[in-house]
Amino acid sequence: MQLQWLNDVLVLLEEGNMSRAAARRNITQPAFSRRIRGFEDWLGVTILDRRTNRVEISEALSSNEDEIRALIRRLGELRTKIAQFAPTRTTVEIAAQHAPIFSTFPDMALRARRAFPGLQFRIRAGNLNDCVSMFLRGDTGMLLCYEAERVGPLAFGPDVRRGRWGTDYLIPVIGGALRYTVRDTGDIPADTPAIVYPEDSYFGQVLSRNERAFGTSGFSANPFSVTAFSSGLRELALKGLGVGWLPFSMAHREIESGALISLAHRYGQEPLEVAIYADRRAEMTQTLMTLWAAEGGGQPG
Structure with missing residues (x-):
């Protein structure tokens, strides 16, 4: 062939x-x-x-x-790995949701590089469904994602090991000129523009299931923009273009500086876990799982 x-x-x-x-x-x-x-x-x-x-x-x-595209990509990567092989260099490929790439992975990568100076990462970003597909196809050896406590962990077979990096919270925030619309009670006008998640995205499903105000179009009187990218949502919220829900780890610096105001005390929050999944058959992914689970305060499964 x-x-x-x-x-x-x-x-x-x-x-x-x-x-x-x-x-x-x-x-x-x-x-x-x-x-x-x-x-x-x-x-x-x-x-x-x-x-x-x-x-x-x-x-x-x-x-x-889709399988043909994945096979072409994997064959190309294999050719590159063989042609550019260096015995002291190891590359770990990770499928990751966009949000934890910004909020948690940099710290994870720093800790991994301190333990393994020759380690390299290749991150494949996508929504949760795409990331799970990449992981199950074997395109990546690890999966990094957020999991809502009310939903529970993903279901994989015995060849997949789960670890936890830590916890987070999905909270509503508001910024820019809209900060001045926040009342003493913490309420904001019902028609405040909202930067919402698509209802078929993971965060959209979590927020819609729990009927969180300003989370999705169905629970917002004035949806200004729809995006599945939390990093883009943060920038729009900072400009005062709407209220939006973000992982606390992505917004805490802006909340501390006053650039964003948390509305969690009025509109609630959604507990999240930062989960790591790895193929048990790959030695380096197992080593990283042990390192990250220990340093992140979680327990490998």
Whole structure:
């Protein structure tokens, strides 16, 4: 099997047309067709229906487009690792939600580098579902995420070990000129603009389930912006564009300086755990789990 065949197939899926796909690959259509046949011969399955006037791509191929992309990426990374191998260097790949990348990972990385000076990290950011998929596919050896206490930990098999870095809280904050709308009681006007999370995001699901005001569009009278990126939400809140919910670890400096005001005493807070998951079969991930769980105050599972 040749890597170029996978790239050919991916371009074909993107274009949905043999002529356009061949043009993107800078080869003639007959040559492109021969390469697709080579892939079919290796696969032992026909992926194109050539019996009609137009070529049709089989559903078996199109339904696995994400897996093909992941395989191409992993093969490319493997080639790079072999070509640039250094015996004293170890790289750990981590799938991580955007929020803990900003709020907790820098401290985790510093502690890991003190213990293992040659250690390198590759972070793959995404929403929780994407991160879980990357971890389960084996694209990464570790998963870093927030977990709401009311929801509980993710369910993985016995080959996955769970550790806890620490605890956090999801709190509502307000900044900019909107700070001056906060009343002595801690209330803010019901029509205050809100920077909300999508309801299908992890934080959105947590806030919506508990009917938290200003958390999602369904519980906000005036949603100004919808974003799943907590770091972007923080910047919008600092500019006074709306009230939004943030992990306390991402907002505590701004709260201490007065740039943001916490509304947790009036609108509540959501307890979070910073969870780490690792493949038990990888030695370095297990070593890091033990280090982080011990220093973070949690217990490895």
